[in-house]
Amino acid sequence: MNAPDRISSALAGPVAFGPFVLDHRQARLSRDGEAVALSGRPLEVLALLAARAGQLVDKDTVLDEVWGHRHVTESVLKVAVNALRAALGDDAKAPRYVETVPRRGYRFVAEVRPVVAAPARPSGAAEPAAPALIGRERDLDHLAALLASSRLVTLCGLGGVGKTRLALAAAAVQDRQGAWPDGVWVVRLESLSDPVLLPSSIAQALQLGARAGGGTAALAQALAPLHLLLVLDNAEHMVEAVAALVASLLEAAPRVTLLVTSQVPLRVGGEQVMPLAPLALPQDVADPAPPPEGYAAARLFCARVRQWQPGYAPTPDEHAAIAAICRSLDGVPLALELAAARVPLLGTAGVRTRLSQRFALLTRGARDAAARQRSLTAALDWTYGLLSPQEQRALQWLSVFAGSVTPDAAEAQLAGLGEGAEPLDLVAALLERSLLVPEATPEGPRLCFFNSVRRYALERLAEAGEEAAARAAHLRRLVARFGCADADEFQTPMHRWLPPLRRELDNLRAALRFGLGAEPPLRDDALRLLCASAAFWAVGGLRVEGLRWFDEAQAVAPPEGELALLLAHARGMFAARSQLGSPQQALELLRQARPLLRERGDHRRLYQSRNAERYLLMRLASQEDVSELLADMASQVQPGWNIVARRHLLHLQAYALRDRGDLEGYRQACAALLEACKAEGAEFECWPVANALGQALVQLGRLDEACRVLGAAAAQVWARGMQREQVPLLAIHACVQLFRGAGAEAIQAGREAAALLRAEGMLWWMADALPWAAWGQGRHDDARRLQAWADAQVSRRGETRGPLFSRLRQAFADVAGMPVGAPPPGGGGAELGDAAAAALAFGA
Structure with missing residues (x-):
């Protein structure tokens, strides 16, 4: 019978102690239902000690039972016990699970109780498992690569981001791989307040003897012949002392590699810094309810909820709340775990609504966690306290x-x-x-x-x-x-x-x-x-x-x-x-405001103001003579103004040609202005000019050409993601398409433009195009109702139709026998709301 079999026969079945369950036959340790990163020899040591709970197990017995009488040094056992304590969160000075009996061995001091086996699982059912290190797989691989190439790696990041957990997982992997003949050692520094005690604390943790703890030089001398990985966890509160010590060890102990976790780098020669970011959040912020399994922050959150509420599985209705919680807490693991602890009481929706009081809400950390990790406030207090007064005020x-x-x-x-x-x-x-x-x-x-x-x-x-x-x-x-x-x-x-x-x-x-x-x-x-x-x-x-x-x-x-x-x-x-x-x-x-601008000699604002006036007069169908306005604009133009600035005047001069009936001159002026904007590289400014050119082509009856010009500009708008900013262009393009014929492509363009306009409360802007969507589909009564609604919109706003919409309205009167202002046969339509009008035109 080999060592694992002997231990398994002694344990008989799964056992529990504290929040842990050990199933030695399945080589699995879990805490509150979640797997703990412990395997290999450290797990075998735990199983042996738990099987003999309360008894002193001498070192030779442990080496014989776990390593099978192989010739191994005692340091290997120390590494395994150290990894075991790290996984259990145990303290060698105040042990809750594994007690060290100096120079003799170890005793498991916690109460061990058998676990009643669950009913047999159906044949072929998958064994549930939760990764101990959720969302950090790539980080773990990256850290392993850095440790293979650098003797000093500092894992940096905000408090609560998971540096310790990742470092311990990396240490366990390194130990399993057996790359360090003298072991992998973890020294926790958070409880150490006096930098003078740093060498002696490390020497004691590595059990190097009192002489090695006599100072930095003595520790370096003791480590010089050893080949090991030393993990120094939570170094930020004594970073200068740790930096000085590490520099000495790098020089005097050439086969020692160091992994340090700290909120700040050590700034030591040869240091390889690995910043640790929070867990991944949903990529598409436009999706309010992404599934939790799609991003690491939610996977961790749900796993921690299951620690408090076994069997928890989020419903689709909870997806949006979980995403909002993860985003609000920036994917920081500590904050997510504290929020998860509140879910059994408040539910995910309740936690989401209370995040504005997050420092009162996120306080239910594990009792066995370090004090600074039992609440979000404590974690930030720790970090804030490490700042100088100047840095605190700057923050x-x-x-x-x-x-x-x-x-x-x-x-x-x-x-x-x-x-x-x-x-x-x-x-x-x-x-x-x-x-x-x-x-x-x-x-x-x-x-x-x-x-x-x-x-x-x-x-x-x-x-x-x-x-x-x-x-x-x-x-x-x-x-x-x-x-x-x-x-x-x-x-x-x-x-x-x-x-x-x-x-x-x-x-x-x-x-x-x-x-x-x-x-x-x-x-x-x-x-x-x-x-x-x-x-x-x-x-x-x-x-x-x-x-x-x-x-x-x-x-x-x-x-x-x-x-x-x-x-x-x-x-x-x-x-x-x-x-x-x-x-x-x-x-x-x-x-x-115009007199003030003129008094101040503000050429730019006065030019812009007169330009805006002209467009407002067009919307009001004013018959006011605008020649003075255009002359005033021209007088404001300053030397050095480029085409981006001068296009406003050129555009209005083109409109003046249109108003005089010179449609071809209007088209040519718009085409020339479009080419000038393209030459300047002013892509966005090309779009309203393309809009004007497209409308000129419509008035000339060249609908196919108008669709090509407007369609090319619309494609650029969508490619740039600027559809909200360029709704008028997209709406005009949709209007012309619907006027040509309400095919599937035109209906889709109209639906998209209508949705964008409705978001801005502006569906009225393309009201006269909506009847053409229904008419082209053969729904003539619906089209007449929509035209009555469009007429009411124009009347209510006190505006008159521009040339394009006047053309659409007159064409509808011709085909539908419904003059402007005439109610549709059978009445109705004027009372439609925006949502009902859009649905009537394009479907629900």
Whole structure:
């Protein structure tokens, strides 16, 4: 009978102790139903000691029973016991499971009880198993490769991200592979507070004798002949002492390899740093309910729920809540495990709704965990306490940035603190501890916070009484940022200025929310920020939200003065560009602000304002002579303005040809402007020009050619993911397709455009195209009802139809015998809502 068989016969069956179950015959150790990473010789040692619980088992007996009388050194046994303790979370100084009897052997001190076997599983059924190291398989392989090529590997990351768990798993793998003749040793440093005791603590853990603990030199001398892997866990609170010790060991003990876990690198020569990121989150943020098995964060979350609620399997209704929890907690394992502990009481939906009080919610850590890992607050307290006072204040002041921040903006935010330290050095220190996370973007690096870290830092900022000052500084930086962008966008192709501003959206919202609720002068700064961001809200696919901000600003804006006039100009421009709100009201706002712009000699804004006026007059079908307007625009043009700026005037001059009946001249002017924009590389600016050219072709009766021009531009819009920003173009393309014939492709284009318009409350914009969708499918009564609805939309808004929609309406009158304003046969239709109209046109 070999050693494993002897041990198995002694155990007879699975046994339990504490939260663990040991099934030696299946070579499996589990804790609360989840597999524990322990196998090979350490598992055999555990089984032997558990089989003789309460008895002293001398070292020779363990070596004989487990290693089978092979000639092995005693250090191998120490490695196995060390790995065993690490897996059990046991402490050699205060053992709960395995007691060391000095110079003699070991005793298993916990109560061991038999486990009643479960009913036999059906033949062929899969044995359930949960990986002990969820979502870290690639990290484990990467760490193994680094250990094979470097003598010092430092595993870095935010507290709670799983550094210790990964290091212990790596140590177990290394031990099983037998690559270290003198063993794999793990030394936990979190309870060690005096750096002077570091050498002696390591010497004691490795059982090297009292002389080896006499200092760094003595420890290095003792380790010099040994070939081993030494894991130093949780070194961040004494990083300088650990760095000095490690440097000495690397020089004096050439066959010792070190794996260190720390929130910061050691900065020692030859160090290979391995940053450890949180667990993977759902990739597609547009999917609110991805299945939990599809990403590691949810797999860990569900596995930990099963520790508290055996047999837990999330229902499809829970998928969205689980994804939201994982995203909110950034995939940080400790936070996920603490959240999972609340699920049996609150359910996943309850945990999701309470995450705004996360520091009160996430407190139910394991009693046998280190104190700093029993709650989210304790984990962050530990990390925060390791920062210098300057670094703590820097973390607080940067926490007012929402989403992410550029390094330049972070440096500027910290420049006024007067702390003595260089702002970039403070930012680097926070990056080093993973309190800030780098993010690569096409425009350059940005810095992000984990959600929990930001909330924690904001609480410390409020406690320090500096939140208002930090938010005021943040607001001023956003005013400067969007002020520059407001000027830049005038002559800069949209694909250059819009994407960088999108990355500031969360910051913009935070600054407006704070500033509009404050007293002057901060409220005035917020109003200036809204003025500077008007173009961003209008063309960035955020029309409805922008309108809400302008409505909120109107309630606190000054009734008169320069700022009131600038706000009137901005709101008028926003309304003209977004096509939300009354065109007459927008026109009045722009005319109200015009004298101020002229007095200030603000050529750019005056040029933009007159351009917007012209489009508003077109929407109102005004017969007003616009020759003075165009001459005024031309007089504002400055030397050096490029085609991006001058296109507005050129576009309106093309419209003037159309209004005089010169449709071919209009088409040629649009085609020339399109080529000029292409030559400038202004792809986004080409799209509205292509829109105008397509409409010119429709008016000339060249529908096939119009579809080709509009279709090419629409394809570029979809390829760029800019459909929300270019809804008018997509809608016009759909309108022309439906007018040509309601085939499957046209119906799909119409359905997509209608959905985009409905999201902005603008389905009325393509109202006259919807009847053609039903008419082309032979549903003539439905088409007449839809035309009645379209007529009501035009009447309600007080606008007149442009040339394209006038053509669609007249054509429908011709084919359906339904003159403008005439009710459909049998009545009805005008009362349809947007959802009902879209469903009637395109199906549910």
